[in-house]
Amino acid sequence: NAGVTQTPKFQVLKTGQSMTLQCAQDMNHNSMYWYRQDPGMGLRLIYYSASEGTTDKGEVPNGYNVSRLNKREFSLRLESAAPSQTSVYFCASSASPNTEAFFGQGTRLTVV
């Protein structure tokens, strides 16, 4: 009964390094999302994928890329990490536009 699984849970990067955050869901959901959460800023949408094969920019896409590898997996890549990307990242999925989004446990990323 995994739901939405994110890896890793914690990561420290040096400025300029790259990394990929992985997300997988086992609920056969069509839509998947990546958010970042910073103090006082709420959840801000980075990218989303309404269905397999499509991706769209959210509110704060700069500095990120995504891949919807298949229906289950949606990855987020930081090509050249910056201290401003220090945040908690959440992946989420939902069956359809009008249904509940389920969240992963989050990845706490620090860029030094």
Added chain:
Amino acid sequence: QKEVEQNSGPLSVPEGAIASLNCTYSDRGSQSFFWYRQYSGKSPELIMFIYSNGDKEDGRFTAQLNKASQYVSLLIRDSQPSDSATYLCAVNSDGATNKLIFGTGTLLAVQP
């Protein structure tokens, strides 16, 4: 203007009182509205969703939607200390592509 706006709080209420949380949104075409609760250090979890104008009740929680005025609210009756958390309003701002946007959240503190 942010698409979904909430008062950041903190909103402090005594135990047993009614807590009232409010949210406004900018996209008149929005179709789906959600309230999530997030405890510190945890992932958001769904409290309620509402699609139609009016009230929707679930136990101690009531969601209210007014599309003409573009606001949605959450009432928590008989507030308990365990209700102390950040409450996030989320709006599906584009029903066709499922772009789920969150407000910044309201911190609720229920005083014993």
